[in-house]
Amino acid sequence: MEMHATEEQQIESFKKWWKENASSVITGILLGVAVLFGAKSWFAYQERAAENASNIYTTLMNALSNGQESLVNEQAGVLISDFSSTPYAPLAALALAKLKLEQGELQAAHAQLQWALDHAGSEVIGHTARLRLARVMMAEGNLDAAEALTAHVAGDEGGFASMYAELRGDIHLARGDAASARAQYEHALAALTTESPGRQLLQLKYDSTVPAAGTGDTQ
Numbered sequence: 001m002e003m004h005a006t007e008e009q010q011i012e013s014f015k016k017w018w019k020e021n022a023s024s025v026i027t028g029i030l031l032g033v034a035v036l037f038g039a040k041s042w043f044a045y046q047e048r049a050a051e052n053a054s055n056i057y058t059t060l061m062n063a064l065s066n067g068q069e070s071l072v073n074e075q076a077g078v079l080i081s082d083f084s085s086t087p088y089a090p091l092a093a094l095a096l097a098k099l100k101l102e103q104g105e106l107q108a109a110h111a112q113l114q115w116a117l118d119h120a121g122s123e124v125i126g127h128t129a130r131l132r133l134a135r136v137m138m139a140e141g142n143l144d145a146a147e148a149l150t151a152h153v154a155g156d157e158g159g160f161a162s163m164y165a166e167l168r169g170d171i172h173l174a175r176g177d178a179a180s181a182r183a184q185y186e187h188a189l190a191a192l193t194t195e196s197p198g199r200q201l202l203q204l205k206y207d208s209t210v211p212a213a214g215t216g217d218t219q
Helices: 002-065 069-082 088-102 106-118 123-139 143-151 158-174 178-190 199-209
Strands: none
Touching (some): 002 069, 069 088, 106 123, 123 143, 143 158, 158 178
């Protein structure tokens, strides 16, 4: 009997609790379901956006290869304006900068490379944009800005170490400091294997800074 009474009391207690809290419980469940479906919708949207951006980027690269300049500009503009949160947007800016350089538009290339650097979603894109931007700055005659951009770069080891060293060597050489340029070229060569692409050109740069026998460096 006592057990039966206890069960009845528990049922009555639950009925009372449910009457007082049913609305908040149901609201919580509905909110949970809404969040769940909202999250699924968001991920589905992100997936569709990434797929669309990928297709646009493919079209852009094909247009770049085929010399379709107007289509490159169009597709790059769509990626940068409408898909800026995807990794394809900074890649589009890099491609557009390449086109602008080929057209001799340094200022436009500078702007695109700066955008790619500011929105780089990976170290690879960031380093690539920074290196190219520094070379555009050199072409603009702004050696100080190019040097500052690459002076204290975190993580310029690994595959980019040689590129940064070569760039710094080029900046020193442009200033007429052959000794400092040679030191940077030496670092760049040390970071490459004997089969690395570009090593031959880098070796020529290094050799050009080596003073002839009996002469000193010219500063």
